[in-house]
Amino acid sequence: MSTAPGPVVGLDLGGTKIDAALVGADGSVLDRHTVPTPAADGAVAVLDALAGAARAVDRGAHAVGVAAAGVVDPRTGTVTASTDTIRGWAGTALGAGLAERTGLPVACDNDVRATAGPELAALDAESTLLFVAVGTGVGGAVAADGRMLRGAGGVAGHLGHLPSPEAAGLPCTCGARGHLEAVASGPGITALYERLADVRVDRLQTVAERAAAGDDHAVRAITLGATAMGRALGGLANALGPDRVVVAGGVPRIGPLYRDALDRAFAAELMAPLRHLRPALPRHGADAAVLGAAALATTAPLHHPRTHSAALHQKQTH
Template identity: 50%
Template sequence: MSEAPKPRVVAGEAVAALDIGGTKTAAAIVTRHGEVVDRVTAATPGRAGATAILDTAADLVDRLRARATGTHIRALGVGSAGVVDHRTGRVLSATDVLAGWAGTDLSGRLRELLGLPVAVINDVHAHALGEARHGVAAGYETTLFIAVGTGIGASFVVGGTVLAGAHSAAGHAGHQPSPYAGQLPCTCGGQGHLEAIASGPGLTEEYVRRTGQPVDDLRAVAARAADGDATAREVVLLGGAAVGSAVGGLINMLDPGAVVVGGGVTGLGEPWWQALRDAVRRETLPSLDDVPVLASTLGSDAPLIGAASLAWEGIA
């Protein structure tokens, strides 16, 4: 478990926030203005089941509350992996990385454990809210957020509200067909989807297919590209172009005020970003050429800030 070494005590009111992911769970205390004043993290016990995951999350919040002297924690906002019913706070489906997570009454069980009002949303939607309300997209009426990491997700924010969809499943951008993916198998069971070629694991596997050389992860591919490996550079550019092509199509459909791109794969650097932006411009209609494509500025705090903003909304 890790934590901020010197939490800043804030007198008055604040909310707690949770970001529950497949490998890590983070908790924070957040002000009404979106300022993270304290945070702690722990490994998510994903294989141990829902009870262990919830106990870990609740323990993190309790740790923060114990040292938030003079601060009244009003509510809890949660961004969670999986498809989450934003109306009930129940997890509708999840990958097997979080064993037994599907069907969990996330809102109800955390309310029982912590005695706080709880607002729950999917983690990608929480990230989008953070950037739209307090980050690089603040001030835009509509924001399309794209997260490119182990998977590829999206969120569309209109007037500060996420459009979660009729089945709370909006945003599976990685599972749209991509011409760059060919017939590659996707983690969802389909073929030829964007995630199969442009996610972190997808790009790593593409490098192995092209070279026959095993690599540990995308960081190793990025290091080889930086060292002059031509194939590694081609793979980096491919990833950016594939995401950019998809983003361009989404811009044509949604006409957002701004696009924000975040996630671990964005760390591939300027060559990846340039390939993405070039592909966006090749795909977008002339009248949409000026839609800005921005890098996420809040980083790993974004889902915490977004989830906290939902908690504040519920008690405003």
């Protein structure tokens, strides 16, 4: 691993948009840029879009950090597995491909692990962190005794693929059945409501609005998804003994019905030494992902461009 003095470009790659930021050595955001993700156009188009977003904010950056959707192995810089949200994304040489396009060293990791990095950095040196992001999918990150776990192939922390009794028989985006994501994610809760009420709805927020208006099916769908998430987190807490548990993402923001059900289910699972724990909101706001991405330049392996590309980048930026 190498350090990258001076500013770093942080990129947050999602299924719909790419957020880019130039992040100073002090952690301040010096510039921002957002572009749509050409997810339907394949991996080459996405790499080109990432490089374009990086160039839009690059004013003397020393490296690029990428927080990317999918299962990412930071050591090889490769996307080892992915859903079809980005077409042909699995198998992409993310680190090498982006380094060639930008002429800069590139560090990369899964988006949720990268986002959890600043949370871990704010804790004591030997702390254990359990971090989950609940949105279109259910992603997560686990740090033990101050060290972020990446695991074989970069798969560590993918909490959405834990077996869940509440999801029994339901298809998961990974191709299996009965996984947590199928019932606890935004689409999972929405689909559950549709089955219970025998209606079609456009989005999770509609389900939340109907629950607030007293729709019993909506209340049941939200509380079941939240309960499944809370039980899974409580079981993981018993296995890991975390100092801090963080629940991030869009789904927890739909209202107190979800958060209260999650908190109750989490607390009911805890062993006695952990009963003081409660899931917390993330410390960092909308910039958490790009800040975490930029931090990868000092915490993850760097993938370097070939000499020709590096020379071209120097020519373009000076």
